[in-house]
Amino acid sequence: MSKFENVTVIKQANVYFDGKVTSRAVIFGDGTKKTLGIMLPGEYEFGTDAKEIMEILAGDLRVLLPGSSEWIEIQGQGEFTVPANAKFKLEIRTVTDYCCSYIAE
């Protein structure tokens, strides 16, 4: 079972879209941050501050990356990267478990 060791977890959840998207922050020893989250079925638009690497741990969804007109399908596991200061759209079809890494540039 994959796990993060020697980390700090922020107790309070981040809640978006009436709780249909929620996450919790994990801070690593080097100061970097990831969030572990859940998305329930629905359509969402998100904006980034930092560059983000979204790892889908489980789910059925599609993503429209900024500047793209083609949706990317992910069923099961997958990964996509979103540049800093950008918007992207998600269509979530089944409960989706994810890990988002924030990348300083």
Added chain:
Amino acid sequence: MSKFENVTVIKQANVYFDGKVTSRAVIFGDGTKKTLGIMLPGEYEFGTDAKEIMEILAGDLRVLLPGSSEWIEIQGQGEFTVPANAKFKLEIRTVTDYCCSYIAE
């Protein structure tokens, strides 16, 4: 902001009730475990293995503890304890953020 330091986080979420209840496990240096979770509005029955201390970080809900006929109301923050090997019911009215501690006896 309250946080747990020097802990291990299990990456994969626990998903119950079609994702309306989800949580992630946090393991402490002494081997004890908590889960940090989210419950969306609905009615749920849960069963315990170990004794559980449920800390409500935010929410609006009521709980029916085993052997009790009176619902306990929690609005905002609160806490209740459920014995080992017991069942309890929850009625969740708003998105509820919780921290559950598992107590070995």
